[in-house]
Amino acid sequence: MTNKVRKIVVIGANGMLAQKVIEAADSAAKVICLDLPEFDITDRVAVLHTIEELCPDVIINCAAYTQVDKCETEEALAFRVNGEGPGFLAEAAKECDAVLVHISTDYVFAGDSGTPYREDDPVGPLSVYGRSKLKGERAIIASGLLRYFILRTSWLYGPGGPNFVETVLRLAAEREELRIVSDQIGSPTYTGDLARAIFALLQKSDDGRGSIYGIYHFSGDGACSWYDFASVIVARAQAAGIPLRVKTITPITTADYPLPAIRPAYSVFNKSKYQTAVAANIPQWQQSLQIYLDERQAII
Numbered sequence: 001m002t003n004k005v006r007k008i009v010v011i012g013a014n015g016m017l018a019q020k021v022i023e024a025a026d027s028a029a030k031v032i033c034l035d036l037p038e039f040d041i042t043d044r045v046a047v048l049h050t051i052e053e054l055c056p057d058v059i060i061n062c063a064a065y066t067q068v069d070k071c072e073t074e075e076a077l078a079f080r081v082n083g084e085g086p087g088f089l090a091e092a093a094k095e096c097d098a099v100l101v102h103i104s105t106d107y108v109f110a111g112d113s114g115t116p117y118r119e120d121d122p123v124g125p126l127s128v129y130g131r132s133k134l135k136g137e138r139a140i141i142a143s144g145l146l147r148y149f150i151l152r153t154s155w156l157y158g159p160g161g162p163n164f165v166e167t168v169l170r171l172a173a174e175r176e177e178l179r180i181v182s183d184q185i186g187s188p189t190y191t192g193d194l195a196r197a198i199f200a201l202l203q204k205s206d207d208g209r210g211s212i213y214g215i216y217h218f219s220g221d222g223a224c225s226w227y228d229f230a231s232v233i234v235a236r237a238q239a240a241g242i243p244l245r246v247k248t249i250t251p252i253t254t255a256d257y258p259l260p261a262i263r264p265a266y267s268v269f270n271k272s273k274y275q276t277a278v279a280a281n282i283p284q285w286q287q288s289l290q291i292y293l294d295e296r297q298a299i300i
């Protein structure tokens with residue numbers, strides 16, 4: 001990022017993605033962290049007031065109601081946080097002429113496509129979470145803010161959050177058999193890669209390429225099922241000497257493991273818009289998983 005970006009407000013700053021966003025920010029930038037309970041994106045007046053006072057160059061919204069299954073029973077809250085909050089942030093960004101970066105999800109799609117989803121493909125969320133996140137995207141677009149990035153991502157994991165990698169490692173340490181869904185296909189995304197993607201896009205926008213704003217798809221490169229992902233996690237963890245009890249990983253279907261929220265069966269992204277915009281390669285998901293596991297081992 002160039003020195004043009006002087007003040008960055010990170011919202012949802014205690015969350016999993018925010019941790020890597022804060023780490024990836026240019027050391028010359030002033031990073032201001034906001035999260036609950038002091039800062040609530042559903043409080044429009046407080047959002048407008050706080051952002052106006054801070055007058056940032058960039059707002060990065062990592063805040064969301066991310067418990068996908070709980071959204072089914074907490075619909076009103078999910079829609080306030082994921083659907084309305086981003087609109088308030090866009091309004092505030094417009095007032096102070098800041099760039100807004102917002103994170104959305106593969107769950108805005110129905111998952112019935114046979115080919116990787118492009119940014120302008122028809123949406124069709126299957127869950128409250130997906131519908132609420134789609135409403136958030138639309139609120140930003142409807143605000144009239146011109147300088148925004150909406151990055152849709154998928155299967156996110158990284159330090160500091162409950163995530164699939166941690167769940168698999170925990171269960172694999174406790175049990176001899178894991179049963180993992182093999183009929184949902186997507187792309188795991190390491191928070192470190194997404195954080196770098198955010199700053200890569202911001203850097204390009206600093207270069208004066210005004211037309212770069214809009215919706216982008218970003219995930220780790222490649223595709224797999226949750227079963228494939230779990231198998232690689234376990235194999236890599238065993239190779240790294242992490243003690244595990246697991247002996248068998250059994251592929252099961254979505255129907256064998258019913259959950260309150262329906263997930264898309266296929267949510268692989270076409271990422272060529274991002275790749276063209278920043279002229280950078282996206283790391284393979286297996287490569288990034290190894291980086292995460294190494295990072296995790298270094299901490300333990």
Ligand SMILES: NC(=O)c1ccc[n+]([C@@H]2O[C@H](COP(=O)([O-])OP(=O)(O)OC[C@H]3O[C@@H](n4cnc5c(N)ncnc54)[C@H](OP(=O)(O)O)[C@@H]3O)[C@@H](O)[C@H]2O)c1
Pocket residue numbers: 011012013014015016017018034035036039040041042061062063064065066081085103104105106133153154155156157161
């Ligand atoms: N995790 C995934 O697999 C995944 C996949 C695709 C897209 N995404 C998107 O990626 C983004 C980052 O996800 P993440 O997993 O890093 O999220 P996360 O760890 O759950 O962090 C979200 C943060 O937002 C805060 N927050 C919740 N409601 C808020 C409110 N009303 N006002 C201010 N802050 C609030 C949370 O605080 P509390 O903890 O106190 O509630 C938490 O600190 C989200 O937009 C998510 O929808 C995630």
